[in-house]
Amino acid sequence: MGLTTSTKPFKERIADSKKDEFMQKAVAKAQDAQWIKREGAREKLGNWEEWRDLGEAIRQHTVAYLPDYLEQFSDNVAKQGGHVFFAQTAQEAQDYVKKIILEKEAKKVVKSKSMVTTEVDIDPMLLGLDDVNVMETDLAEFILQMDDWDEPSHIVFPSLHKNREQIREVFEKKLGYKGDNDPKNLANCARETMRQFFLEADVGITGCNFAIADNGMINLDTNEGNADLTISIPKTQIVLMGMERIVPTMKEAEVLDNLLARSAVGQSLTTYVTFAGRKLVDESDGPEDYHVVILDNGRSNALGGVFQSVLQCIRCGSCLNVCPVYRHIGGHGYGSIYPGPIGAVLSPILGGYKQFKELPFASSLCGACTSTCPVKIPLHELLIEHRKVMTDDLKMMRGFDDVQMRVIGLGTQSPFLFNSALRVAHTGLGVLSTKKNISVENMYQFGGFVNKGPGLVKGWTDVRDLPRPPKYKDSFKKWYQLHKAGEINND
Incomplete structure (x- = not known):
């Protein structure tokens, strides 16, 4: 076994974890129970x-x-x-x-x-x-x-x-x-x-x-x-x-x-x-x-560098017991004997980025791990540092995902391109949208939700609802322009 617990690719491990409903319920139950016991003992x-x-x-x-x-x-x-x-x-x-x-x-x-x-x-x-x-x-x-x-x-x-x-x-x-x-x-x-x-x-x-x-x-x-x-x-x-x-x-x-x-x-x-x-x-x-x-x-x-604080760890597992990602994928999804937030930081240091390159991205960066750590390791900040190393220093993220992010960056920093995207978003995403029964008022009033997004968007739409953007005339930006110009009555 060693440091690595699985030879399966990361996405395959995650797919297996998503199917394991018992594991997910067991982890959720343990996290909830440990929260009560842990906070009570600390108090x-x-x-x-x-x-x-x-x-x-x-x-x-x-x-x-x-x-x-x-x-x-x-x-x-x-x-x-x-x-x-x-x-x-x-x-x-x-x-x-x-x-x-x-x-x-x-x-x-x-x-x-x-x-x-x-x-x-x-x-x-x-x-x-x-x-x-x-x-x-x-x-x-x-x-x-x-x-x-x-x-x-x-x-x-x-x-x-x-x-x-x-x-x-x-x-x-x-x-x-x-x-x-x-x-x-x-x-x-x-x-x-x-x-x-x-x-x-x-x-x-x-x-x-x-x-x-x-x-x-x-x-x-x-x-x-x-x-x-x-x-x-x-x-x-x-x-x-x-x-x-x-x-x-x-x-x-x-x-x-x-x-x-x-x-x-x-x-x-x-x-x-x-x-x-x-x-x-x-x-x-x-x-x-x-x-x-x-x-x-x-x-x-890790000594003498930005990751030195990970060596403060006392292996209490508290960060696992508050992590929303661990709650959904369990320990086996990480592919390391050190799962959860601490594993996502420690495993690339011990085993290298080639072996554990996905783990620093298996985090919502909510900071719950940092808040609960009894020796105050800034875990979510170290995960960001790992991403910086892989992206900026090692140039490991230079594939199609990187191209998509660069295109998004260009579009969002250019007022002209961003405004143009808003104008075509409703129509452009129409072919990827589907209708759904309305469960929350107005959530799908603009024509359904996107459930088969392309590229990076797919990771979101596979597990979440992404409402279809409104027509440009109904967008917040247009509303704000009219409101600022005094064309809309504040009443």
Whole structure:
């Protein structure tokens, strides 16, 4: 899978998403429910905007001094007997993990939910090794694994696109489950399957919400406790983290944990807030062999430039839960493991414009994502910056769409051409118009609506009503001219 979740073209993915009515209803329901929970949790915290300012300041400071904090973190891990590997690419990260698995002659590997492990294709690599079995232990990721490694559709709720009956069918097929579709019974089935695997696991692999620079520990926020088992039982632990997921001290981690829990799941704090590292001498459990893989994989492309603020992201998924585009196309429509507004900004940075050129345009630029972001990333402004880069710097938008926009530009900046277009618009668009029953007074009084617009207009008319323009004598411009000249009675 890696960063890309689909080989289908963008328009084909969107067409598939438009047909998936269950997914659309599930996303809408989740967005509405999360709005209530999220805003309620934020309100209880009090002074939410001040917390956002503090979160932004912490993340901006950390990213600005990233090399220093990464070096400090690495030194402190080493002091505890752990190992740190800096991976420039996904392949380097994958090769390092593979080396550890082979050295340990591991047979069973347990994983907790991690976007970075998905980004670097750890699961396919492990599945390709002889006599190695891997199990995703986050319930949602476990469901996707059982369903032949289905693609995730949300950063926080990966199996959002599935209902409980679909999950029951998957468990029946893969696990021999014979019960009903009650979520409690389904969860118990998953728990029984995982628990034995946990006890026999040789290696545990986790992600990292935040790494603490001044003590070398990692911070994990979870709701199921699976990450704690992944850390505690296997003798070897491998942590994969994006290089930006670091904070100076525990004090800053505490602030970000508060922001993350409220923004991601609408809770005052996640059920399990874990700080962990290599097993200490007086501890009864934990890894004896401890490895941290710090991944770049394109993140440094954002450093020192206009896109640097995207590295502030704490992966809460809040921007997905307010996005009107995500509401309609779901996660799979983006074709990236990072969907929604954050994915539309981050994916072209990590994977390049050639692979993700459509994503910066998959936005209404309403700004809801920016308004909800707990660390104040200006997401909609960064989407505009992506469009500027592709259009002005890389000259990627030089096709027929660009020709149409140039013609429109010439027409709208010339009073003569614009006035001429107004005079012929009613007649010219008549051949593309159709009648429709009037549902709103006067909306279609000028002869129907355009439902098969040409070129760029088609993207609008495929999903919206575009009323046919009035005759020139009935246009607003003509009315205004007469009104200004005093030929129309104001009464």
